[in-house]
Amino acid sequence: MDVAGVREEGSETIFERTSCFQITDGVPLLTFDPSVENFLSIMEAISKLCGDAKEESFEASEIEQFKSMISFISEWKQFYFCEWMPFCYKPKTVNFTYQTESAEAKNAIKGIKLPHFSSAAIPKQVEKLPHTTSALDNDDFVFHVGGSVWSLDWCPRLYENIDCDVKCEYLAVAAHPVGSEYHKIGEQLSGRGFIQIWCFLHLVGKEELLNPRGIALPRLVSALAHNGKVAWDMKWRPSDAVDSKGKHHLGYLAVLLGNGSLEVWKVPVHTLVNFVYAGCHTEGTDPRFLKLQPVFRCSRLKFGERQSIPLTLEWSPSASRDLILAGCHDGMVALWKFSSQLSSQDTKPLLCFTADTVAIRSLAWAPDDSDVECSNLIVTAGYEGLKFWDLRSPYRPLMDVCPVQRAVLGLDWLKDPRCVVIAYEDGxxxxxxxxxxxxxMPFTGELMTRTxxxxxxxxxxxxxxxxxxxxxxxxxxxxxxxxxxxxxxxxxxxxxxxxxxxxxxxxxxxxxxxxxxxxxxxxxxxxxxxxxxxxxxxxxxxxxxxxxxxxxxxxxxxxxxNNSSQKKRKGNPRKQAxxxxxxxxxxxxxxxxxxxxxxxxxxxxxxxxxxxxxxxxxxxxxxxxxxxxxxxxxxxxx
Known part of the structure; x- marks a missing residue:
C-alpha cells in the first residue's frame, strides 16, 4: 500500500495520490485506510486547511480530563473486518443514474463498488466525465456506513475561524449491526455498538485550493463504542453563539441506547484525540476507534416492574440549553436537567408523565426561546395525534389535535411561520x-366547538x-x-x-x-x-x-x-418519476x-x-x- 502523500514544500501543503483514493469511471472514490500513520497525517493536513487549534494550545488540565475519559479499543480490526463479527458489513455495488429529458432513458455509471467506510463524490453528469475531478468543488457525496441508519445529526460549529475559507463539517451517524435491522418495540438490547463521526470539507473561496484530490471526500474520523447494541436517537447539544472553549471539543452528544439508557458524551476534536493517542496508546489500537466515559447518564427509566425504553430526544432551545426531553416506547415522557459535572452518578429524571398509550415517535420544544412562558411548552406525537403540554403542570395536555387515527412519525415546530409540520405513516x-x-379560539369562556x-x-x-x-x-x-x-x-x-x-x-x-x-x-x-x-x-x-x-x-x-414482465411506462419524466x-x-x-x-x-x-x-x-x-x-x-x- 502506498503511504499517504502529505508533504510540505515551503508554505504549501502537497497532497499526493494514495492507493485509498482513486477515480473509477469518473467517480472520485475514497476507501478506508487501516494505516494509523496515514490517518494521522491526513487529519493534520485537514486541521491546517481549516485553521483548527494546534497541540500547543491544549491546556494540561484539559488533556488530563480527556485522558481519563478516552479508552482506545484494541479489538477493532477483528470487530469490523472479520466476517463473523456483527459490524463486518459487505461491500455495496451501486449505480449512479441521472434523470434525462426523455422519460424512456436514464444516463448511468454502473458497477461502482463501495466497501465498508468508503465514500464517493457523485459526478454532476455522465457525459464528458472529468477524470481529474477535485472533491473540493463537489456538492454531492455518498458513503457506506454499514447497517440500517435510524439517526443522523450535524455537529454544530462551536468555533468559527473567520479567516479560513475551508469549512470542515462533522456528521454523527447511528448504524445498526448486521442482523439487527428489526427489533420488537420495547425490547431491551445489549451488546457492542458504535456511533460513527464522519467529516468532509467544502469551500467558501480560494480557487487555488482546488488542486488536492481526495482530501475533501467524507471519511470516518471516530467510531465511539457503547454497550447498547443500537442507538435509537442522538442529538448534539445546540449552540448559537461562537464559543472559544469549543476549540478542543466538537460538542456534547446525547444518545439513546438500545439498553434503555441515556448517555451524554463530550466528544473531543480529532487533534486532541491524536495527541492523547500519541502518549498512551497500546499496540493494535487506532485513534479512530474509542470509547468515551459519559459526562452525564441515566441507566434506566423504571416504574415498578415496567421499564420504559426512550426512542426520541430533543435538547431545549432555551438560553441555557440544559434540558433533555425524551419520548418512550410506552408513551412515557421524561425530562432531565443536564450537567457535565455528574459523570460518576446515575442521574434520575426531573419529571416523568404519560403522554400517549403507545410509542412517542417524535416530540419538540416550543421554538421561541426568548419567551419565558414558551420555554415550558412542548408537543408530543404518537398514535393519538399531537398533544401540547406545559411542563409545569403535565397532568393533562393544554390541547390535543387528532385529525385522523394515524401514527405520527415526525414533526417540526417552527417560530416563523408559526406552525407545526407533521408527517404521517400514510404518506x-x-x-x-x-x-x-x-x-x-373563543374568548367568551365557553367551551370551544370546532372541527x-x-x-x-x-x-x-x-x-x-x-x-x-x-x-x-x-x-x-x-x-x-x-x-x-x-x-x-x-x-x-x-x-x-x-x-x-x-x-x-x-x-x-x-x-x-x-x-x-x-x-x-x-x-x-x-x-x-x-x-x-x-x-x-x-x-x-x-x-x-x-x-x-x-x-x-x-x-x-x-x-x-415485480418479477413479472411489465411494459415500460411512457410519457414525460415528471409523470414517470x-x-x-x-x-x-x-x-x-x-x-x-x-x-x-x-x-x-x-x-x-x-x-x-x-x-x-x-x-x-x-x-x-x-x-x-x-x-x-x-x-x-x-x-x-x-
Whole structure:
C-alpha cells in the first residue's frame, strides 16, 4: 500500500495520490485506510486547511480530563473486518443514474463498488466525465456506513475561524449491526455498538485550493463504542453563539441506547484525540476507534416492574440549553436537567408523565426561546395525534389535535411561520397553523366547538410512510424522506400556512432516490429544474364500500408483480418519476381499473433527514436509511 502523500514544500501543503483514493469511471472514490500513520497525517493536513487549534494550545488540565475519559479499543480490526463479527458489513455495488429529458432513458455509471467506510463524490453528469475531478468543488457525496441508519445529526460549529475559507463539517451517524435491522418495540438490547463521526470539507473561496484530490471526500474520523447494541436517537447539544472553549471539543452528544439508557458524551476534536493517542496508546489500537466515559447518564427509566425504553430526544432551545426531553416506547415522557459535572452518578429524571398509550415517535420544544412562558411548552406525537403540554403542570395536555387515527412519525415546530409540520405513516403531511388556530379560539369562556381540521391542511406527499421531516431554519426549506427511497423538499411560506390554499403552495422537488436492481443499488439524481407533480391519493376503497383494501397488503404481492414482465411506462419524466410504485390493476369483482400502490423493497427505505444549521452551510442536507448508504448534498436555492 502506498503511504499517504502529505508533504510540505515551503508554505504549501502537497497532497499526493494514495492507493485509498482513486477515480473509477469518473467517480472520485475514497476507501478506508487501516494505516494509523496515514490517518494521522491526513487529519493534520485537514486541521491546517481549516485553521483548527494546534497541540500547543491544549491546556494540561484539559488533556488530563480527556485522558481519563478516552479508552482506545484494541479489538477493532477483528470487530469490523472479520466476517463473523456483527459490524463486518459487505461491500455495496451501486449505480449512479441521472434523470434525462426523455422519460424512456436514464444516463448511468454502473458497477461502482463501495466497501465498508468508503465514500464517493457523485459526478454532476455522465457525459464528458472529468477524470481529474477535485472533491473540493463537489456538492454531492455518498458513503457506506454499514447497517440500517435510524439517526443522523450535524455537529454544530462551536468555533468559527473567520479567516479560513475551508469549512470542515462533522456528521454523527447511528448504524445498526448486521442482523439487527428489526427489533420488537420495547425490547431491551445489549451488546457492542458504535456511533460513527464522519467529516468532509467544502469551500467558501480560494480557487487555488482546488488542486488536492481526495482530501475533501467524507471519511470516518471516530467510531465511539457503547454497550447498547443500537442507538435509537442522538442529538448534539445546540449552540448559537461562537464559543472559544469549543476549540478542543466538537460538542456534547446525547444518545439513546438500545439498553434503555441515556448517555451524554463530550466528544473531543480529532487533534486532541491524536495527541492523547500519541502518549498512551497500546499496540493494535487506532485513534479512530474509542470509547468515551459519559459526562452525564441515566441507566434506566423504571416504574415498578415496567421499564420504559426512550426512542426520541430533543435538547431545549432555551438560553441555557440544559434540558433533555425524551419520548418512550410506552408513551412515557421524561425530562432531565443536564450537567457535565455528574459523570460518576446515575442521574434520575426531573419529571416523568404519560403522554400517549403507545410509542412517542417524535416530540419538540416550543421554538421561541426568548419567551419565558414558551420555554415550558412542548408537543408530543404518537398514535393519538399531537398533544401540547406545559411542563409545569403535565397532568393533562393544554390541547390535543387528532385529525385522523394515524401514527405520527415526525414533526417540526417552527417560530416563523408559526406552525407545526407533521408527517404521517400514510404518506400525508399536515401543517397546523398556530396563528389561525389561535385566532379562531373563543374568548367568551365557553367551551370551544370546532372541527378536527381547525387550522390544519394536508397534502399527499408520498404513497408510503414519511419517516422523517425537518425544516431548515436558515432557508425555510422542508425536507422529508419516505419508505419508497425518495427524499424530497419544498419551500414553506407564511401564505401557504396561514391562508390554507393550494394556490400558495410551492412545488416539491426530488433531492434523490434509491432503488434496488437485483443485487445492485441505484442512486438516482433527478433533473433539478423539474418539479414533481402533485401526488394523487392512492387507491383506497371508499369507506362506504364493504371490501378490504386490495393494494397495501404485503411484500409478497409486490415481489410477484415485480418479477413479472411489465411494459415500460411512457410519457414525460415528471409523470414517470411520480408513477414509480403505482400501478393500474383491476380490483376483483370490479371491472374498473384503479391506481394502487406497490410496496417498495425494504432496503430502499429512507429513515432520517437532517439539515445543516451551521452558518454558511445551510444548503447541506443529509439522509440515510435501511441500505446503510448516507447521502450528503448541497440543495440549490430556487
Amino acid at each position: 400525508i403531511m399536515r401543517t397546523l397553523s398556530l396563528t389561525k388556530m389561535a385566532n379562531n 378536527k381540521q381547525q387550522g390544519l391542511h394536508f397534502q399527499s406527499c408520498s404513497f408510503f410512510a414519511i419517516w422523517s421531516v425537518q425544516v431548515s431554519r436558515r432557508t425555510g426549506l422542508v425536507a422529508y424522506c419516505s419508505s419508497d427511497g425518495c427524499t424530497r423538499y419544498f419551500q414553506l411560506t407564511a401564505e401557504a400556512v396561514d391562508k390554507d390554499s393550494s394556490r400558495y403552495r410551492k412545488p416539491h422537488f426530488l433531492c434523490g432516490s434509491l432503488a434496488e436492481e437485483g443485487p445492485t443499488l441505484s442512486i438516482n439524481t433527478p433533473l433539478t429544474s423539474v418539479p414533481l407533480p402533485k401526488q394523487p391519493l392512492v387507491s383506497k376503497v371508499a369507506a362506504n364500500e364493504a371490501r378490504p383494501m386490495q393494494a397495501l397488503c404485503s411484500y409478497d404481492d409486490y415481489e410477484t408483480r 411520480s408513477g414509480e410504485g403505482v400501478q393500474d390493476i383491476e380490483i376483483k369483482g370490479d371491472k374498473s381499473r384503479q391506481n394502487v400502490a406497490r410496496f417498495p423493497p425494504k432496503i430502499v427505505a429512507m429513515h432520517k433527514v437532517r439539515w445543516n444549521m451551521n452558518k454558511g452551510s445551510g444548503r447541506w442536507l443529509c439522509y440515510g436509511g435501511a441500505a446503510g448508504i448516507v447521502r450528503c448534498q448541497a440543495i440549490s436555492l430556487r
